[in-house]
Amino acid sequence: MHSVLNRSLGNKLTTKFGDKLEFAKSLVSKPKTVGAIAPTSARTAAKMTSLIRPDSGLPVLELGPGTGVITKAILDRGVNPENIYSIEYSASFIPGLKRRYPGINFIHGDAFNIAEIAKQLGIERFDCVISALPLLNFPISQRIRLVVAALKLVDQGQSMIQFSYGPNSPVPERSKNFEVGHLGTVLRNIPPARIWTYTSSNQGKSGLS
Numbered sequence: 001m002h003s004v005l006n007r008s009l010g011n012k013l014t015t016k017f018g019d020k021l022e023f024a025k026s027l028v029s030k031p032k033t034v035g036a037i038a039p040t041s042a043r044t045a046a047k048m049t050s051l052i053r054p055d056s057g058l059p060v061l062e063l064g065p066g067t068g069v070i071t072k073a074i075l076d077r078g079v080n081p082e083n084i085y086s087i088e089y090s091a092s093f094i095p096g097l098k099r100r101y102p103g104i105n106f107i108h109g110d111a112f113n114i115a116e117i118a119k120q121l122g123i124e125r126f127d128c129v130i131s132a133l134p135l136l137n138f139p140i141s142q143r144i145r146l147v148v149a150a151l152k153l154v155d156q157g158q159s160m161i162q163f164s165y166g167p168n169s170p171v172p173e174r175s176k177n178f179e180v181g182h183l184g185t186v187l188r189n190i191p192p193a194r195i196w197t198y199t200s201s202n203q204g205k206s207g208l209s
Contacts, residue, residue: 040066040132040163041189045073048130048161048195051183054078058127058155062086063111068097070132071104085121087111112142115149126153129160135170143171151178151200159197169196177201
């Protein structure tokens with residue numbers, strides 16, 4: 001019995017250490033694709049996924065799963081694995097993600113191409129988009145285009161949810177296209193994380209301009 005428990009504990013510690021090691025390697029080799037000095041906290045992930053509607057029947061789109069902390073929070077909200085589509089830019093993260101979260105649709109690709117990826121998947125609508133992309137590392141015009149593209153894919157009234165470490169939203173409000181909301185701040189994240197929502201200002205219209 002003790003040997004079984006020891007093996008189980010050892011596997012968990014090995015996985016946790018492996019996650020942090022993979023995160024650290026990406027931080028050094030691809031700093032532009034990693035936005036923090038430590039993986040996202042479980043508290044931040046739970047707050048970000050609080051707007052998901054598990055009963056909507058629509059898939060959830062995750063951008064930048066990294067080590068999978070937010071992926072786990074999406075599962076904990078009651079979303080079936082096959083209803084989660086997760087786009088990861090760093091190929092080195094994919095094998096570990098697939099091993100830890102079987103059944104989830106992990107896609108190696110550029111999240112800024114979500115319109116084309118969704119088209120290839122044959123999906124027209126997601127319940128919402130959950131993003132952990134380090135948006136402050138990218139030009140402002142690219143950030144705006146991402147939000148506009150994401151909101152064309154979410155169900156009416158739903159949002160793109162994004163966290164950031166800056167004091168202000170990483171994507172400024174453009175009243176013609178979307179509204180920015182502050183969902184909360186998680187002080188116990190390292191560093192403290194602010195969670196933002198982007199919601200279409202054109203509800204009931206044919207799309208975003």
